[in-house]
Amino acid sequence: MTPENVFSFCNTLVLPGWILLLVLPRWKFSDHIITGIIVTILALFYCYFIFTNLHPSDFKSFNTLGGVMGLFTKDEAVLAGWIHYLAFDLMTGLFIVKNAQKHKVNHWLLLPCLFLTFMLGPCGLLFYFIIRMICTKQYFPSNY
Numbered sequence: 001m002t003p004e005n006v007f008s009f010c011n012t013l014v015l016p017g018w019i020l021l022l023v024l025p026r027w028k029f030s031d032h033i034i035t036g037i038i039v040t041i042l043a044l045f046y047c048y049f050i051f052t053n054l055h056p057s058d059f060k061s062f063n064t065l066g067g068v069m070g071l072f073t074k075d076e077a078v079l080a081g082w083i084h085y086l087a088f089d090l091m092t093g094l095f096i097v098k099n100a101q102k103h104k105v106n107h108w109l110l111l112p113c114l115f116l117t118f119m120l121g122p123c124g125l126l127f128y129f130i131i132r133m134i135c136t137k138q139y140f141p142s143n144y
Helices: 003-024 030-053 056-065 065-071 075-102 107-120 122-136
Strands: none
Touching: 003 030, 003 107, 030 075, 056 065, 056 075, 065 122, 075 107, 107 122
């Protein structure tokens, strides 16, 4: 598969996970599909592109912004970074849904949080923390 094909495949692969979080958040198989299938496949692609395109000496480049920017000069490295975002944003969405269920936050309030997480990862998580704080009257609820 070309990097462009993998990009398209991975972008399509995450959509069922987001749909499950939005529409069937309490279905017993949602977690299994998201973590056991979707995120696992993303992780496999990520590992492949990281380990076939980075050399051990490249890891010292993570110490500076310029070094990190230099790593992203190849399509495969950018693709790995994108897959990283897809996987972690989906896992963040799963955290938001499960944490909201634990703290009895209404699922309808999560919809903008999940959309923001899908589009802008940390912004959606921050928005969820604000909503959870308003609903629970605590910034640090007793159980995570």
